[in-house]
Amino acid sequence: MAGTKGGMSRLSAFHGGIHLENHKEVSSSGGLRICPIPPRLLFPLLQRYGRNARPLVSVGERVLKGQPIAGGDPAALPPSHASTSGFITAIEDRLLPHPSGLYGPCIVLDADGEDEAVEFAAISDYRALPREELRRRVHAAGIVGMGGAGFPTALKVNPGARAADTLILNCAECEPYITCDDRLMRHASAEVLEGARILMHILQVESCLVGIENDMPEAIEAVESELARGGHRGIEIVPVPAIYPTGSEKLLIRVLTGREVPASGIPANAGVVCQNVATAAAVYRAVLHGEPLLSRIVTVTGGGVPWPGNWLTRIGTPIADLVQRCGGYTQSADRLILGGPMMGFALSSDEAPITKTTNCILVLTAREMAARQPPMPCIRCGACAEACPVELLPQQLYWYSRSDNPERLADHHLADCIECGCCDFVCPSHIPLAQYFRASKSKLAAQRRERDQADQARGRFEARQARKQRELREKAEADKRKKELLRRATSTDKDAGADTGEIGGLAAPPEGPGPSRSARPAQHDETRES
Amino acid sequence: MLAALLLGGVFALLGLLLGWSSIRFKVAGDPLADEIDALLPQTQCAQCGFPGCRPYAEAIARGDAEINLCPPGGEAGVRALAELLGVEPQPLASPPAVRRLAVIDEARCIGCTLCLQACPVDAIVGAARLMHTVIAAECTGCELCLSPCPVDCIRMEPIPQTIADWRWPAPKAA
Numbered sequence: 290m291a292g293t294k295g296g297m298s299r300l301s302a303f304h305g306g307i308h309l310e311n312h313k314e315v316s317s318s319g320g321l322r323i324c325p326i327p328p329r330l331l332f333p334l335l336q337r338y339g340r341n342a343r344p345l346v347s348v349g350e351r352v353l354k355g356q357p358i359a360g361g362d363p364a365a366l367p368p369s370h371a372s373t374s375g376f377i378t379a380i381e382d383r384l385l386p387h388p389s390g391l392y393g394p395c396i397v398l399d400a401d402g403e404d405e406a407v408e409f410a411a412i413s414d415y416r417a418l419p420r421e422e423l424r425r426r427v428h429a430a431g432i433v434g435m436g437g438a439g440f441p442t443a444l445k446v447n448p449g450a451r452a453a454d455t456l457i458l459n460c461a462e463c464e465p466y467i468t469c470d471d472r473l474m475r476h477a478s479a480e481v482l483e484g485a486r487i488l489m490h491i492l493q494v495e496s497c498l499v500g501i502e503n504d505m506p507e508a509i510e511a512v513e514s515e516l517a518r519g520g521h522r523g524i525e526i527v528p529v530p531a532i533y534p535t536g537s538e539k540l541l542i543r544v545l546t547g548r549e550v551p552a553s554g555i556p557a558n559a560g561v562v563c564q565n566v567a568t569a570a571a572v573y574r575a576v577l578h579g580e581p582l583l584s585r586i587v588t589v590t591g592g593g594v595p596w597p598g599n600w601l602t603r604i605g606t607p608i609a610d611l612v613q614r615c616g617g618y619t620q621s622a623d624r625l626i627l628g629g630p631m632m633g634f635a636l637s638s639d640e641a642p643i644t645k646t647t648n649c650i651l652v653l654t655a656r657e658m659a660a661r662q663p664p665m666p667c668i669r670c671g672a673c674a675e676a677c678p679v680e681l682l683p684q685q686l687y688w689y690s691r692s693d694n695p696e697r698l699a700d701h702h703l704a705d706c707i708e709c710g711c712c713d714f715v716c717p718s719h720i721p722l723a724q725y726f727r728a729s730k731s732k733l734a735a736q737r738r739e740r741d742q743a744d745q746a747r748g749r750f751e752a753r754q755a756r757k758q759r760e761l762r763e764k765a766e767a768d769k770r771k772k773e774l775l776r777r778a779t780s781t782d783k784d785a786g787a788d789t790g791e792i793g794g795l796a797a798p799p800e801g802p803g804p805s806r807s808a809r810p811a812q813h814d815e816t817r818e819s
Numbered sequence: 820m821l822a823a824l825l826l827g828g829v830f831a832l833l834g835l836l837l838g839w840s841s842i843r844f845k846v847a848g849d850p851l852a853d854e855i856d857a858l859l860p861q862t863q864c865a866q867c868g869f870p871g872c873r874p875y876a877e878a879i880a881r882g883d884a885e886i887n888l889c890p891p892g893g894e895a896g897v898r899a900l901a902e903l904l905g906v907e908p909q910p911l912a913s914p915p916a917v918r919r920l921a922v923i924d925e926a927r928c929i930g931c932t933l934c935l936q937a938c939p940v941d942a943i944v945g946a947a948r949l950m951h952t953v954i955a956a957e958c959t960g961c962e963l964c965l966s967p968c969p970v971d972c973i974r975m976e977p978i979p980q981t982i983a984d985w986r987w988p989a990p991k992a993a
Contacts, residue, residue: 339983389985664990690989721990728989735986743861746959749940750863750871 301547303540305676306532307711309465309631311504316590316597317468321476323601324587324614326373326404330605331642332396333385334359336366337439344396350377354406355581357431358396367431367441370581371398372603374405386608386627386641388634395642398605409579415487423491423576430575431582431645436536436565437628439646442572445564446491451557456489456497457545460566461529461536463502464629467649469586470566472599474501474508476586477570478515484569485524487576492562496523498545499566502535503528533631534709538563540678552705567648587643589615593622593652602643608650609639618652626651631710665718673712673722679705683712683722690729695736698729706730852880858899862891863939864961866913871939885909890916891960918960919975921953927972934964934973 334341342359345368346352352375357368375398383395415423428443436459458481462470474481485497501509512526529535529544539550541563548559556563564572567585574580583604590597595616602611608625612618626633627641628649673683681702689697703726712722856876867888869875878884879900886900886909893915894908901908923934923943930948935941942958945951953964953973964973 335982339981339985385982387982387985388987389980389982391980391982391985393982724987724990727987731986732989735984738984739860742959743859745957746861746863746940747856747872749942749957750861750873753939753941754871 300527300529301544302530303535303543303678304680305678305711306534306540307676307714308531309533309714311531312465312590313468313471313504315466315592316588316599317471319596319598321472321586321599321601322614324603324606324611326400326402326603327606327610328400329378329607330372330375330398330400330603331383331607332358332369332371332398332605333383333642333644334394334396335385335387336361337433337441340366341394342366342369344380344394346377346396348377348379351375351401352377352398354404355409355583356407357429357581358398365441365444367428367433367443368581369396369604370431370583372583372605373398373400374403375400384638384640386636386644386647390637411578412576415576416490420491420493423487426576426579427491427572430571430580432568432571432575433582433645434565435567435571435582435585435645435648437632437646437648438538439644442564442568445562446488449557452560453492453557453562454494454496454560455546455562456485456492456494457542457556457561457563458485458497458499458566458569459536459538459541459563460499460501460505460508461541462505463531463533463536464631464633464649465533466590466651467588467629468590469588469599469648471505471508472588473567473570473586474505475511478508478511480570480573481566482512482515482521482524482569483577484571484573486521487572488562488564488569489523494523494562497525499524499526500529500535500541500545501526502531504531533711534678534707537678537707537709539707552702582645585643585645585647587611587647588649589652590649591622591626591652592654592657593619593624595619604643604645606643607639608636608641608643611643611650612639612652619654621654621656622652623655624653624658626653631714632708661721662719664720667718667720670717672715672717676711676715678709678711679707681706683726686729687720687722687725690725693729693732695733698733703729703733849877849880852877854903855879855900858892858896858903859889860891860896860959862918862959862961864891864916864959864963865939866890866916879904885912887912890914891918916960918978919962920955920960920978921958921962921964921973922976923950923952924972924974925950925952927970929970929972931969933967933969937963937967939963 334344336342342361344358345360346358352358352371354371354373356371358371359369361367377396378399379397380394381397382392385391385393424443424447427446432442433439434442460470460474489497499512509526509528516524516526527545535541535544538556542548542550542556542559542561546561548561550556550559571582584601585604587600587602589600589611594612597615600611600614625636625639627636627647628634630651633651667684667687669684671684677683685701686698686703689701706726708723708727710723716722856873859872859876861872863871865871867875869878875884879886886904887897889896890911890913894911897911898908928950930945930950932945932947934951935943935945939961940957940959942954943951943964944954962975
């Protein structure tokens with residue numbers, strides 16, 4: 290295809306990156322299977338930034354599929370929906386799909402098997418609606434970035450003053466083992482491209498680049514044949530080299546457009562909006578069919594499950610139920626990982642549910658994990674700096690992380706680290722560098738939070754001191770006024786008795802400085818003059 | 820003679836300039852106390868012997884107080900102060916304090932308002948003969964509300980770990 294070749298020729302490269310054994314074949318065959326509705330579903334209230342959404346339902350209530358059950362609080366956070374009909378049996382603390390292994394509030398929904406849905410408000414022509422209304426539909430459908438970051442999509446397609454000129458669809462599924470986006474493209478490329486057109490309309494951009502890794506030939510073919518059917522003006526498919534971590538947003542933008550997103554900036558600063566392909570498909574269903582985000586494709590893979598594959602799974606399905614569909618755990622299963630082998634995290638239990646951002650459940654055997662060797666001292670070889678895709682100096686960062694030096698860490702741009710783990714992977718001394726950087730990042734964030742808390746406490750302390758002083762002053766003034774009035778009252782009594790000037794009595798009392806001095810009646814001075 | 824007069828004149832002029840600029844460019848407040856105050860944890864617990872963090876900061880700035888009197892600030896706080904003031908860090912005078920949260924047993928509270936008056940950051944709400952409660956987000960854990968309570972219904976509890984303040988653990992040292 291001419292478009293494809295044109296795309297190849299203008300590809301930019303990024304620094305470093307690594308070639309990984311992709312293990313995609315473990316889960317890529319076998320089509321898309323549909324995971325049945327589990328008896329019990331869990332919906333964590335946890336949203337981005339550690340904030341909790343507000344439950345919109347109460348225990349005992351029956352809910353329908355597609356009914357909002359937890360709302361954004363603040364309103365920028367999109368709602369969560371019941372992914373099947375049933376009864377709310379509890380709102381209680383459950384294990385969260387989070388690296389901390391902490392428990393947090395979840396809505397527990399027991400399915401009633403009816404799968405009765407609310408009526409979805411479908412529309413036929415999205416172009417007839419104002420763009421603001423389309424964004425509202427995306428928000429109401431609870432759509433967030435499904436690639437993993439979970440950023441609210443309605444906010445992302447509202448770049449405000451920073452007008453974008455290009456939409457990028459991210460299908461560079463660069464982590465080993467994960468094949469859910471590949472499966473989506475093979476299965477529903479029409480929905481994805483339709484979603485892309487809606488997003489292009491909302492953003493008012495003319496061009497859309499679909500970045501797909503060149504080791505996904507079936508997906509590329511599916512998109513190409515869909516493009517060949519016509520009606521997708523401005524959309525272009527661009528195979529990108531399969532180098533980890535091409536799928537990282539800023540790197541993919543660089544590869545596809547040659548533009549650099551500023552260090553602490555967002556893609557809109559480079560005139561680009563980047564969306565995962567699954568998000569685009571969800572936008573299509575939300576805008577045209579009025580259907581909220583209720584399910585997603587999840588890859589279950591690794592040597593620890595007998596029948597790995599891709600499953601269309603209801604949001605809220607416990608991981609245990611999904612693994613059961615794949616035949617449970619094998620004898621050699623050793624570790625349960627949420628996400629890919631590079632950036633995912635280990636879970637202590639499979640009770641936690643699938644969320645909107647869960648792309649992969651990885652069950653590894655001890656052999657696959659290639660037992661992590663004990664770290665050795667850094668030999669300053671510089672291999673990490675060679676591999677770092679964002680051109681940092683991991684070796685320097687490592688020293689400053691160990692010596693806990695926030696200024697030097699900031700000087701070496703710790704905040705720009707994407708935690709991809711390339712440095713770990715190439716380190717001949719097996720130093721867990723990314724783990725050091727993650728720990729340092731969250732430590733710095735914690736220090737910032739403490740500083741903010743201290744500032745708030747200082748403000749309240751000072752406000753209280755000021756208030757107490759004001760109260761003292763006011764009390765003193767009130768006392769003084771009272772005395773003055775009393776004295777005046779007694780002196781007028783005397784005046785009435787004898788008309789001889791009682792001037793001394795009025796003028797004599799010593800007065801401290803204060804507003805009451807000016808408040809004294811003008812008549813006072815006149816009396817003195819007379 | 821002329822030289823002496825000339826020199827005297829120049830010195831007088833410079834003196835006037837200095838005097839003028841000290842008035843013209845006077846810095847409001849005490850910048851050193853501000854910097855010290857910025858490093859203190861703002862618990863306002865008065866464990867240092869001063870009625871709050873700001874008074875302690877001013878005392879350090881005047882040279883009237885040691886830098887190791889702040890238990891909530893911990894060793895890290897002493898180190899930061901030592902670095903700012905260019906002195907040797909000293910061990911803490913009393914063991915470091917872990918921040919905890921004051922919780923009022925609302926069933927036992929008699930509504931005396933004594934704790935309201937004791938709280939240095941106005942983190943307790945309530946009214947006379949009505950139940951009081953602690954605004955958890957504002958409580959600095961200073962424990963100043965404990966002793967005034969006539970029915971001992973206030974206790975200190977550890978701050979629960981939440982996702983928002985969870986930290987990635989550092990790898991075990993290589």
